[in-house]
Amino acid sequence: MDYQKILESIAEEVKPLVKKGKVADYIPALAKVDINQFAMSVITIDGAEFHTGDTKMNFSIQSISKVFTFALAFRELQDRIWSRVGREPSGNPFNSLIQLEKENGIPRNPFINAGALVITDMLFDIADNPRQKLLETIKLLSGGADISYNKLIAESERANGFRNAALANFLKSHQNIKHDIEEVLNLYFCHCSIEMNTRELAKSFLFLANGGVNPEDNHQILTLSQSKRLNAMMTTCGSYDEAGDFAFRVGLPGKSGVGGGIAAVIPGKLAVAVWSPGLNAKGNSLAGIKALELFTTKTGVSVF
Amino acid sequence: MDYQKILESIAEEVKPLVKKGKVADYIPALAKVDINQFAMSVITIDGAEFHTGDTKMNFSIQSISKVFTFALAFRELQDRIWSRVGREPSGNPFNSLIQLEKENGIPRNPFINAGALVITDMLFDIADNPRQKLLETIKLLSGGADISYNKLIAESERANGFRNAALANFLKSHQNIKHDIEEVLNLYFCHCSIEMNTRELAKSFLFLANGGVNPEDNHQILTLSQSKRLNAMMTTCGSYDEAGDFAFRVGLPGKSGVGGGIAAVIPGKLAVAVWSPGLNAKGNSLAGIKALELFTTKTGVSVF
Amino acid sequence: MDYQKILESIAEEVKPLVKKGKVADYIPALAKVDINQFAMSVITIDGAEFHTGDTKMNFSIQSISKVFTFALAFRELQDRIWSRVGREPSGNPFNSLIQLEKENGIPRNPFINAGALVITDMLFDIADNPRQKLLETIKLLSGGADISYNKLIAESERANGFRNAALANFLKSHQNIKHDIEEVLNLYFCHCSIEMNTRELAKSFLFLANGGVNPEDNHQILTLSQSKRLNAMMTTCGSYDEAGDFAFRVGLPGKSGVGGGIAAVIPGKLAVAVWSPGLNAKGNSLAGIKALELFTTKTGVSVF
């Protein structure tokens, strides 16, 4: 399959969408991102790479980081995590408190904010310096030696993050945050602030296309079963309250972030990352979803 | 792969679960079903068949029929259906009115009761005799010439179906039922009452494993894209409020019913049907889900 | 106190509001009511009467009838009613199903639709011909010998009453409707269709200002305690989701209807009825509430 040609035709086709949508504006650092950008990278498990667009541009991965924190917790704590977080789609906005109150402080899944806060809290049980541990893991996966947190964004998020602070306090009131709220929130905003380009992002998802094993160094990140299960969870819960539509249109396990990035995998084949900062009403990249939909249509390959 | 051996080892392994769970008891006709039954059938797109257990026993397919009604509406009306029903997981029980009220009478997806009622209503626009049309389609797919509605069950459901009548009236109050409520409810309970055995059920799902084409006669039921999309929808919405767990544990597109049946597909390979009437707390077959989990574990094949 | 003068000054003052608001339009028979009408009547327990405006005009009392059906049920069944309906404000719209689902089919109070349906169902246990019994009671109270149901409105409501049919079916699914749904709905729409003028309405509320005794004939309708308790319930639950505002602004126990009528009482003193068909966003008479607010301000009398 001529992936390069396919990527280029996709880039051409989504061009009119790139300017549409709305850049995330809840913090100044994100609001000032130029909407007029698009990048897409495909990396196969055999190491072949295909790129189009601004693939050198770094962007804030935001909620995509929830895949890395979850993978780390799942790897270390295995099925012990399920007493504190579920694995069902929420049917509610990603930052909603309603379901959390009805369900006594057990978040529906690790990819909504409440669930990601609980997972972040678990990281303090896994490593003495969870911040460093997480970054090392991501560097290893992505091959991006200079990947780092963006302090400015992390601090700006914290200063404006009253909704997440409400979630963290609510979880604490149900004893579902064990460590200090401030530390948990700081780590949470920290990992959301990680910056990558689409090449690094695709690379860092490749282990999920390869049964849990990083194909570059054959390092086993997750077991085969865990890897499949994480893919299943991204399919049912990975796109906020738009997971059903993402599965319907794209048909791949994937995770999106309000920075405009989306990463997805075709198990046994490849990882694909796309970025375009203009978001649709549900908070997912407008051009990004369309690009992935075109990708599975043009290649004829989806998991379904 | 020796599917026969795998099925037999699964039947052995789930035996202790078969008696557990709870037979659906909301109508007498279902309540009297003997819990101590289990059947499982695999049919590949090449026509090979593998069976274990009570595969000659007919059971009430109940909500699995929602796949057939949806397929018929999707085939005939294509994307016009989406103005009246969504394709997102609900995050709520299958018969809930809460979300429906919040979302102005547009059901989340066609596999919760409210959504299936809307689809049933659409069938009156598709055929002069939708009851007959639906049965013919199912016979064609399943190869079961004598498949029919169970009048006793359908009438019993109607006589006790106040919750569904509440849903239908609520939908009507939002103009999302166009035809006569009684007729819609009668057809709805009618298709829920269809009886099949696991062989017929697996066979009738085979077109979804084969890109929308019935492999027996090469009849195109759905387009490739529609078939993939229906599979995506079963993955995110096919198991009531347990879709996330089903994807996590089983990793296949599938649909369950309170009669204890579950049908699933491995695209490009096979369809599998399992039946055991004892249900878990979410209304899905207890032994059935376990059997499917073992099936994907033992074969090493899932969509993820 | 010169009530006549006060009423006239109120009529003058609310004139600009009369045309504002929006006539109920969910059925044709109500939609065609001329918005430009206003009437107000005060009747003291000593029999003095004061009127202003179109006090000879009949209007549909709609939800105000829920006070009469409740009084009848409370009188006959006493505290046995509380196993099937609560007495708390709902904090939700009057026709909402959400709370009913969360609270297992027990309506919050008898003045929201679901609660009134349950009370209506109880009337079949009280009288062989509850329709006649209710009318007789209202005639007795109001002194209006020719008060009757408006068949046209009742039938029109039934034909469009899918929301109430949804509520009734939902209640039935929780066994909180004992009798035939159609009969219950018919009686419900029947009593909502009763027509009165403000003089009759004020008169029919006088027993609630007089400790449960009709001052005209000293007939004891309710005990003193029951009468006080009904007044308490009208205060906390009588104005749909606007009860708090009604208490805040008017300060009297009262009940409103979408026909634009409101009846209220000053215990120990008088009953007051007002009618103006233009409704505010919460479904209460816009000019009517203002008129009552002015009444308690100008007389300096409220229960608080």
Added chain:
Amino acid sequence: MDYQKILESIAEEVKPLVKKGKVADYIPALAKVDINQFAMSVITIDGAEFHTGDTKMNFSIQSISKVFTFALAFRELQDRIWSRVGREPSGNPFNSLIQLEKENGIPRNPFINAGALVITDMLFDIADNPRQKLLETIKLLSGGADISYNKLIAESERANGFRNAALANFLKSHQNIKHDIEEVLNLYFCHCSIEMNTRELAKSFLFLANGGVNPEDNHQILTLSQSKRLNAMMTTCGSYDEAGDFAFRVGLPGKSGVGGGIAAVIPGKLAVAVWSPGLNAKGNSLAGIKALELFTTKTGVSVF
């Protein structure tokens, strides 16, 4: 009326209830209160006093303080407060976040926690030292020169107050907290920790029985209209999610607290305070509500 005799008979009658219920146990300082206590005080606007039981015992007034903070804000800011808080019963538990999320951060009324936090935030706009200002007001009203905050309780509440911190952060995310969250929470927990006995509590509510004027010194705290309106609000919203039942059984404007205190007024006549630390399932004093119910029954006086 022989209030003394009535109080004594009430004390006798509720004795069996005093030990029932459950002392608030969410902080140690409250959990250790001896359940076996009861006190009741009546003070008329003419200055006559009647007492029974442990009327010298101080208890934590908790949510009753919300009446004082609201009165202060209402007095100073008048109807400007209504853009930030409503005056409708919530139909939800006092600390719920659900309605707050649905209604975009505008609390239903000032007597649920979210609303009281907003009112507390307003106090910082009213006084340079709101803590001192509030205490002075309460001292003035109650005549209790040595009334003060209980630092131990306030700090204990803060240390365990994650649910209220969640509310405050959520309100802040909707810009409905203007000042620093920590300062607002500290003041909130501070005024909840105020301790009084029933004599002081009754006295401090007397202005609400007297048209807004403290009868002791003729100081006008609120206007007549404001005083009536505050009474109306206590009636519809003063007893958490039990306001309807309180109005039904007691029939007086009143406010309860989880410390087991309840204060109520009969406009034009008297204020009554009762205390017994054992709570019912809704968080109101079990013996306290019964005592007030007996009080209105025995005196035959309620507002209805």
